[in-house]
Amino acid sequence: MHIKKSRRVLIYFFLLILLGSINNISLYKINFNKVKNIKITGLDVSESKILSKKIKNLNLENFFSLNSDKINQIINSNNLVENYKIIKIYPSTLNVYIKKTDLVAKINLEGELYYIGSNGKLIDNNFLNDELPYIFGKPNIQDFLTFLKFLDNSKISYEEINSFYYFPSKRWDIKLKNNVVIKLSNTNIKKSLDLVYGFLNNSGFKNIKIIDARINDKIIING
Template identity: 40%
Template sequence: MPQQKSRKILIYIFLFLIIGTLNNKDLTKSNFIKLNTITVSGLKEKNNIDLVNKLNFLKFDNLMFLDKSQIVDIINSNTLVEKFFVIKKYPSTLNIEIQKTEFLAQTKKENKNFFLGSNGKLTRVDNFRSDIPYIFGEFKNKDFFELKEAVDESNFRYNQIKRLFFYKSGRWDIEMNNGLLIKLPRKEVKESLKLLIIFLDHNKKKNIKEVDLRQNKQIIIND
C-alpha cells in the first residue's frame, strides 16, 4: 500500500510539471497578456496624452516582458516628471502614475523662457510667474540647489524671494519682495542666513534696504 501511494504521488507530480510547462509556454504567446491599454495620470491631460502616444509602440507586446529601460527613458524625457510608478494590471493594462515636479525658479537661456523644477530639469514656457524667483546670470543647476538647500536649512523665507543674481565668482545676491537686497558670501551661506534672520528679527522697525554678508561673521547695512 505505501508503495502504491508513492507511485501515485510521483505520477501526479509528473503530470503537474508537464501541464505547468505547457501553460507557461502558452501564456508567453497568448493574447491574454498582451498590452492593449496604457494610462498616464498626474499631469495635465495634454501631457498625459503625449506620454501615452510615446508609449503606444509597446501595445500588443507581452505585458510580462516589457522593456523597462525603454519605459523609464521615455517617462524621464518629460521635464515635468519628478517621480513615477509603473503598475502592470493583468491581463492587459499598464498604468503610470506621475508626481509632477515643483517649479522653484525661472530664468532665460538663449532668449527663451524656462522654469527650473525640483527635478533639476528646465521646462520651456511662454510666460513667467510672479510666485517664484527669477534668476539672473549664467548658473549651473548645482549652484542653485546648493543655495536652495542653504535657504531651506536656515529657515529663511524662500517664498519671499523675488530675484536671484548669480555671479561668475560663484556668489549670489538675493532680492526680497519687500525690496531688501542681500549680498551673500561664497561660502558658509547657511550660517550667514541664520545670522541675518536673527539680525532682522531684532531690527524689524528699521527700513533696511541692503545687507552685506560677504565679510565673515559681519553684517553691513545700508538704510
C-alpha cells in the same frame, strides 16, 4: 518477456504523442496579452495623452516581457517628472503614477524663458507663474539647487524672495519682495543667512536696504 517489453514501449510512445498534442493545443490557445490600456496619473490631461501615445508607439506586444528600459527612457524624457512608479495590471493595463516636479525659479537662457524644476531640469515656459523668483546670471542648475538647500535650512521664507543674482565668483545676492538686498559670500552660507534673519526681524532696522554678509561673522548694513 520480449513481447511485454515491446507493448510497454508502444504504450509510452502513444502517451508521448498524446501529451505532445495536448501541449501543442494549449500553447496555441495561450493569449500573450498586448498592452491595451495605459493610465497616467499625476500629469494634466494633455501631458498624459502625449506620454501615453509615446508608450503605445513602442508596440508593447507581450504584457509579460515589457521593455522597461524603453518605457523608463520615454517617461524620463518629460522634464516635468520628478519620480514615478509603474504597475502592471493583468490582463492588459499599465498604470503609471507620476510625481510632478516642483517649479522653483525662472531663468532666461539665450533669450528663452525657462522654469527650473526641483529635479534639476529646465522646463519650457508654459505655466506663466509670476510668483516664482527670477534668476539673473548664468549659474549651473545643480549649483542653484545646492544653494536652495541652504535656504531651505535657514529661517528665511522662500515666499519672501523676489529674485536671485548669480556672480561668476559663484556668489549669490538675494532680493526680497520688500526690496531688501542680501549679499552673501560663497562660503558659510547657512551661518550668514541665520545672521541676516536676525536683522530682518529686528524692529530697529526697518529702513535697511542692503544687508552685506560677505565677510565671515560680520554684517554690514546700508539704509
